[in-house]
Amino acid sequence: MKTAIKLVLIYLAMQILGGLAVGPFAMIYAHIKYGSIERANDFVLAPALLAGFVFMVIYLWWQGYLTGDKQLYSPVSATYLFWSAIMGISMIFMIDFLMSHLTFLPNFLSDTFDVLQSGWLGILCVGILGPILEELLFRGAITKVLLKKYSPVVAILISGLLFGIFHMNPAQIVGATLIGFVLAWIYxxxxxxxxxxxxxxxNNCLSVYLSLKFPDVDYTSDLIGEPAYTISLVLSVxxxxLSWRMMNTYKLSNTTTKV
Known part of the structure; x- marks a missing residue:
């Protein structure tokens, strides 16, 4: 548990370090382009996020979390990936339904995501690089450590909770926790x-696409309307x-995790 919390705190520290590393260059660029550093924040967010990702991957690799485990990057069958995609899509839809009933939760990072999604680097970080790093950290390092110390059920629950809390944004915590449980179970x-x-x-790419394509739509129900939404929700459940059943019973050569 201590190791898991330590890794989360180190990741947050790496993000701060990324901001410190990129900040001066952003100020120089803003001064050259606008004659003032006041607009440096327009340029610093995405590069700082990317720098934080790089620093964290280096740390995880240097500490041996990402090496010495051949199964960590092992491919699974096309059938398993298919059911993974089905589970992911259905989970995304169900979480969207849940969050549409939790509208009282504030979204502290709305403006931050708007800035990130205004440029290709930010979109790349949110949609692809961020998910890869978070999986290396939360499943490749944290869940793996937890499984060595706790029973699978306890390890999965702790991993999912840490993943949710890590987002530190009330509007994201519930959904991130639920999908964190699923991802930890799959790992x-x-x-x-x-x-x-x-x-x-x-999940992230779909969120980015919908945010950019339909900026005034908050939830899927507003986008597709009734009765299509209710039918889609039932189908998602x-x-x-079905996907859980198929993935739980499908025999893979790499399904053994030592605990």
Whole structure:
């Protein structure tokens, strides 16, 4: 548990370090382009986020969390990836339904995401690079450590809770926790990050696409309307149950995780 919390705190520290590393260059660029450093914040966010990602990957690699485990990057069957995608899509839809009933939760990072999604580097960080790093950290390092100390159920619950709390944004914590449980369970079943990364990238990219394509729409129900939304929700629940069953019973050569 201490190691898991330590890794989360180190990641936050790496993000601060990324901001410190990129900040001076952003101020220089802003001064050259606008004659003032007041607009440096317009340029610093995405590069700082990317720098923080790089620093954290280097740290995880240097500390041996990402090396010495061949199963961590092992491929799974196309069938398993298919059901992973089905589970991911259905989970995304169900979380959207839940969050549409939790509208009282504030979104402290709304403006931050708007800035990130205004440029290609920010979109790349949110949609692809961020999910990859978070899977390396939360499943490849944190969940793996927890599984060595706790039972699978306890390890999955702690991992999901840490993943949710890590987002530190009330509007994200509930959804991140729920999908964190699922991703931790998939890692436990396969000991591979590949299906976890697939679901995470799919979730973030879909969120970015909908945010850019339909900026005035907050939830899927507002986008597709009734009765299509209710039918889609019921279908999502059924598909989630089916995909869970298929993924839980499917035999893989790399499903053994030592605990």
């Amino acid at each position: 436990y079943k396969t000991h591979s990050l590949i299906p976890c990364i697939l679901i995470h990238i799919m 059924l598909l989630f149950m």
